[in-house]
Amino acid sequence: MIAESMYQELILEHYKHPQGRGLREPYDAEVHHVNPTCGDEVTMRVRLTEGGKVDDMSYDGQGCSISQASASVLHELTAGQSVAESLVLIEEFTRLLQGRGKVEADEAVLGDAVAFAGVAKYPARVKCALLSWMAFKDAVARAG
Amino acid sequence: MTRANPAAEAVRATAQTVDSGTPPQPAIPPLDVDAIRKDFPILSRLLPGGRPLIYLDSGNSSQKPVQVINVMREHLEEHYANVGRALHTLGSESTDAYESARDKVAEFIGAPARDEVVFTKNASEAINLVARSFRGRSEPAAGFGDERFRLGPGDEVLISEMEHHSNIVPWQMLCERTGATLRWFGVTDEGRLDIGDLDELLNERTKIVSLTLQSNVLGTVNSISPIARRARQTGSLLMLDASQGVPHMPVDVVETGADFVAFTGHKMLGPTGIGVLWGRAELLDAMPPFLGGGEMIETVSMEGSTYAPVPAKFEAGTPPIVEAIGLGAAVDYLSAVGMPSIKQYEQELTRYALDALQDVPTLRIIGPSNPISRGGTLSFVLGDIHPHDVGQILDDEFGIAVRVGHHCARPLHRRFGIPATTRASLYLYNTRDEIDALVRGLHHVRTIFG
Numbered sequence: 218m219i220a221e222s223m224y225q226e227l228i229l230e231h232y233k234h235p236q237g238r239g240l241r242e243p244y245d246a247e248v249h250h251v252n253p254t255c256g257d258e259v260t261m262r263v264r265l266t267e268g269g270k271v272d273d274m275s276y277d278g279q280g281c282s283i284s285q286a287s288a289s290v291l292h293e294l295t296a297g298q299s300v301a302e303s304l305v306l307i308e309e310f311t312r313l314l315q316g317r318g319k320v321e322a323d324e325a326v327l328g329d330a331v332a333f334a335g336v337a338k339y340p341a342r343v344k345c346a347l348l349s350w351m352a353f354k355d356a357v358a359r360a361g
Numbered sequence: 362m363t364r365a366n367p368a369a370e371a372v373r374a375t376a377q378t379v380d381s382g383t384p385p386q387p388a389i390p391p392l393d394v395d396a397i398r399k400d401f402p403i404l405s406r407l408l409p410g411g412r413p414l415i416y417l418d419s420g421n422s423s424q425k426p427v428q429v430i431n432v433m434r435e436h437l438e439e440h441y442a443n444v445g446r447a448l449h450t451l452g453s454e455s456t457d458a459y460e461s462a463r464d465k466v467a468e469f470i471g472a473p474a475r476d477e478v479v480f481t482k483n484a485s486e487a488i489n490l491v492a493r494s495f496r497g498r499s500e501p502a503a504g505f506g507d508e509r510f511r512l513g514p515g516d517e518v519l520i521s522e523m524e525h526h527s528n529i530v531p532w533q534m535l536c537e538r539t540g541a542t543l544r545w546f547g548v549t550d551e552g553r554l555d556i557g558d559l560d561e562l563l564n565e566r567t568k569i570v571s572l573t574l575q576s577n578v579l580g581t582v583n584s585i586s587p588i589a590r591r592a593r594q595t596g597s598l599l600m601l602d603a604s605q606g607v608p609h610m611p612v613d614v615v616e617t618g619a620d621f622v623a624f625t626g627h628k629m630l631g632p633t634g635i636g637v638l639w640g641r642a643e644l645l646d647a648m649p650p651f652l653g654g655g656e657m658i659e660t661v662s663m664e665g666s667t668y669a670p671v672p673a674k675f676e677a678g679t680p681p682i683v684e685a686i687g688l689g690a691a692v693d694y695l696s697a698v699g700m701p702s703i704k705q706y707e708q709e710l711t712r713y714a715l716d717a718l719q720d721v722p723t724l725r726i727i728g729p730s731n732p733i734s735r736g737g738t739l740s741f742v743l744g745d746i747h748p749h750d751v752g753q754i755l756d757d758e759f760g761i762a763v764r765v766g767h768h769c770a771r772p773l774h775r776r777f778g779i780p781a782t783t784r785a786s787l788y789l790y791n792t793r794d795e796i797d798a799l800v801r802g803l804h805h806v807r808t809i810f811g
Contacts, residue, residue: 223753224809232810255749255766256780279780281747282810345749 222335223342224282227290232282237292241275245360250352252344257284259349263356271295271303274353281345283336288349290330300357306330307354314343392698392706398790400426400694412760415795420577420605420738420786421764422627425691429630432690433683444682445656445673459682462689463672469692470622471613472639479638479645479672480685484604485527487623487638488571490675491600492531494648495568497539505649509598512568514540519563519570519597521546521554522776525577526769528602532571541568548776552579552728559591567597574606574617578770578784579728580711580738582606589618598644604628608788609707609736611700614639626684631691635684638675645671652677703789710787711737714796721803727782737787740768743803746810748783754809755783759802761795 240247244262251258257280264273274295276288295303309326310333318338322331336346398404401424408414416424436458442451444459467475481487496502498513512518518532522545536543544562547555554572563570570592575582585601592599600621606612607622608629614622621644626635640648650657650668654677659667668674695703712732718724723744729735743751748765755761764784767774774780785799 223757224750229809256771281749283749339753342749342753 223339225332225335227329227332228282228286231286231289235285235289237273237275237296238277238289239275240277241273244273244275246356248352248356248359250348250355252280252284252348254341254344255281257281257345257348259284259288259352261288261349261352261356263353263360265300265357265360269300269361271298271300271357274356276349276352278349280348281342283333283342283345284348287330287333287346290332291349291353294328294330295353300361303357304354307350310350311347313337314346389701389705390699392702392789394706394790394792397426397698398792400428401790402427402430404790408760415759415761415798417785417787417791417795417799418762418764419608419628419788419791420768420784422633423608423630423788424790425630425632425687426694428694429632429687429690433632433687436683436686441683443679455682458686458689459680462685462692465689465692466637469696470607470637470639471615473615474642476671477639477642477645479640479675480680481623481636481638481675482634482681483627483636484602484623484625485531485636487621487636488527488600488602489531490638490651491569491571491621491623491640491648492535493651495535495539496649503649505647507647509568509644510648512539512541514542515566516541516568517544517564517566518542519544519546519567521572522548523552523554523576523579523581523773524571524573524770525602525604526771527604528571528573529772546572548579548773551730552576552581554581554583556587559587563588563591563595563597565595567592567595569598569600571600571602574601574603574612575609575736575738576728576770576773577605577738578740578768578773578782580736580740581729582610582734582736584734585617585619593618605736605738608695610704620644626688626691629688629691630694631688632684634681635688637688642671645675650674650677654678656680698789706789707737707787708732710791710793710796711735711739713793714739714785714787714799717796717800718803721800722807724803727777727779737791738784739786740782740784742779742782743806744811746806748781750810751783751803751806754806755799755802758805759798761799761802763799 240262244264247262249260259276259278261276266272274292309323310330313320313322314337316337322334324331333346336342403424440454442455444456463478464475467478472478495510495512498511518541520532532543549555589599598620601619603622603624607624620641622639624637627633657669657674657677659669725742727740752763752765755763766781
């Protein structure tokens with residue numbers, strides 16, 4: 218069935234066991250993003266090192282499995298990345314999700330996040346997957 | 362009449378033996394759902410992958426029978442022209458068809474006069490029309506100074522916590538514009554309107570009460586008579602949002618005791634783009650026009666204009682002609698099936714669905730668990746599983762269309778401490794088999810996300 222291409226095992230795994238969830242101190246910036254169409258929301262904090270790396274990304278929120286799992290995957294992927302690397306990652310993820318299922322994902326950049334490729338075929342769910350990623354981009358800009 | 366009908370005699374005899382204390386009621390004919398389903402072409406289409414469609418989203422918008430589709434096509438092919446102003450044959454045929462749709466709607470809802478039926482774009486527009494008819498105390502009356510439609514600080518508007526945003530926002534806007542105070546009835550844990558403090562909430566300061574006849578989330582059918590009685594005592598106007606009521610039960614606007622009733626065509630087998638405002642003639646006459654434009658005028662000069670009588674006063678511009686005619690055909694269809702039969706069928710189906718859903722662990726119905734005074738709108742939460750995930754799996758793996766989210770009733774969801782629900786909403790073409798499929802689908806959803 219079609220939904221199986223969206224609800225990948227990896228997504229369900231992150232949904233059931235979210236990584237890095239919960240707001241932590243200290244942090245350099247905090248943002249709150251909402252998806253008004255479905256009420257999903259995320260609060261995100263970012264802490265950067267002096268060398269411009271992501272020291273910690275912590276988050277809390279509510280929403281569907283896609284929005285929750287994508288925050289968890291983002292946490293794993295950005296840990297220890299430089300801000301520049303994380304922005305490349307976000308750009309590639311955004312390109313994949315907004316590609317209406319017609320974009321070939323760059324696995325070398327996206328890693329586990331390629332599991333969300335199936336979501337791109339569901340326009341109503343793209344915002345769910347992007348919610349925390351957009352929040353992260355915002356938070357990094359404010360922290361920098 | 363000399364010859365008795367043996368079957369009818371038998372029914373009467375049975376009715377009398379069962380309950381001899383009250384006069385026998387004529388039995389409501391049962392509804393033939395198999396025959397009805399054949400009238401709805403979309404119900405036999407297949408979804409991608411060859412899956413049959415199970416449509417449980419009629420509270421959002423209903424499907425259309427071939428009778429409505431044909432009438433609309435025929436009008437476009439044979440009779441279409443603008444209404445009201447064209448003197449040629451087509452103009453006259455089109456006007457006749459448009460105005461006869463008004464007659465049909467008027468009869469369907471028991472309106473005392475056809476001119477009390479105003480065609481609008483939808484129910485939202487009908488409610489906005491009434492809300493915009495009120496003027497602040499400092500605004501110029503401009504010929505429409507009826508005290509019942511003037512308000513300001515100290516005056517009140519009364520709604521409820523179970524309203525659709527369409528019956529909240531226009532009143533918030535009115536209160537912001539005039540300085541009046543918005544108040545609302547609460548909702549009980551069981552999902553019923555809480556009228557415990559009716560006499561305090563609905564008082565001499567209340568200019569208008571606007572309530573839903575049937576909740577689009579809870580399914581609750583509100584008892585209007587105590588509110589109408591109190592509104593008469595306090596001299597307040599009463600409006601009903603009957604968008605979820607008129608499609609599902611016989612509604613006689615006079616019997617409701619309301620002054621205004623709004624509903625929409627697309628939820629009652631008609632097309633989108635057409636709604637209805639019914640209002641008591643004397644009130645509609647006293648109200649200022651809503652939108653200015655063609656057809657709503659009597660005379661226009663550069664210095665000023667005078668307005669047409671109702672309903673034209675409220676129908677500025679070219680109306681949704683084919684849509685109104687389609688609504689007339691939908692009314693014909695519903696009347697032929699019989700609204701009492703539809704109500705009875707949906708009540709049985711709702712009872713069945715409420716029972717069947719109880720079998721799903723962690724499922725909690727938001728709304729009355731008892732099918733009495735309740736329609737076939739079944740909103741629920743399934744443990745911690747987000748409704749978007751529930752709806753996605755139901756659609757993709759079972760071909761079941763439900764609605765997920767807050768259903769344009771966010772305050773009501775907050776009242777129950779939840780961000781969203783999954784909603785299955787039933788209509789005359791749904792079956793027990795489809796409810797069984799829903800239950801199977803929900804069990805499957807739990808295995809994926811549990």
